Amino acid sequence: MTSVKICGLTDPDLVGFVAREGADWIGFNFAPGSPRRVTPQAAATLLMQVGRARPVALLVDPDDAEIDTIAALGFPVLQLHGAETPGRVAAIKARTGLEIWKVLGVAQRADLDGAAAYTAADRLLIDAKPPEGATRAGGHGQVFDWTILDHWTAPGPWMLAGGLTPGNVAAAIAATGAPAVDVASGVERIRGLKDRDLVRAFIRAAKQP
Template sequence: MKLFRIKVCGVTSAQDAALAASLGADAVGINFYKGSRRHVPVSEAAPIVAAVRGKAVPVAVFVNELPETIESVCRLLKIDMVQLSGHEPPAAARRLKFFRIKAVHLRDGSELNLYGKYPCEAFLLDTSVPGEFGGTGKPFDWGKIEGMKPGKPWVLAGGLTHENVAAGIKTLHPDGVDVASGVEAAPGKKDQNMLRSFINNAKEAFEYARKH
């Protein structure tokens, strides 16, 4: 399994999931963290997964959840990629037999040094906001990580919109990008025009970065 390039996170309906996939997103994030405004109960997630099966990769997002719960949810829904967005200890991540993305919430960029040996397949670099675990709509200072080599495939997140995603890709050369609030009309409700613009701009920037 390989890492996605464009992930639309915080999807709360099968309709939005299908829309994101049809517009070119190759992953959608389903947030199982009960403290999130975009929380999806496990009992309501199957239609979202079904809407993108074979078109985009469903990613299960958890915050400080027990490994056995993550295992149970992902087996039930047949999800093979998980995002750990809390303060999950390495021992917990090591127990998971999925493609693991570890979210690292940045203040000055040094936080990444703490995760050099973390058991995961990719990193997601997001903005650090006290009491929040992603989806804040606030970008971090890209200058703090410009030229940094995370050592694994990585995803740029944090306050991305159709207006700044191209600059983020061209400046930092991430392997993927992640958007939630930047394509929403309201928390958990995606906007078709914003989605289309974001995905098109990201695709063009990835193509540009590949050639340069």
């Protein structure tokens, strides 16, 4: 069964709802400029509602001070969504001892060529490359050409993201064989605010036999 991450939650009641609906991971976004950004203080409250889901902290090119602050909150997983090099990923892994995910933005097959270099990453998240001129690393709701992944052998555990919705997630899984999927804007009717019906529909569509 496909695993599901719902990312970018900011409301404690919605965190609890998402956990009860069966999300495997719940993402909290610390990226400056994101409409889904939370502060460490807010995250401490949100973490109390995650239930059995595993919380994931989304960071963009964090410095060591930010890493230490977020790790101290008790996150078991850090998701790196910036221009972090394989060496930087390895350094963060060594510093924290936590599970580390690295996001790779793709628009063509060649964008996957560097995936194998991230040996320190516990999981790769394959996302659509941000549009030109974008001021944020992700959350744009854009789908990339899934055929880019045809005959690609992932170097380890991985997850599919990029424009996924309740309406296309089953097709995305069928087309790519993704063992896990990640969604943020695809379960929102208002930017930055998750919709309960869309969350439920997404999780059910992703986890259907």
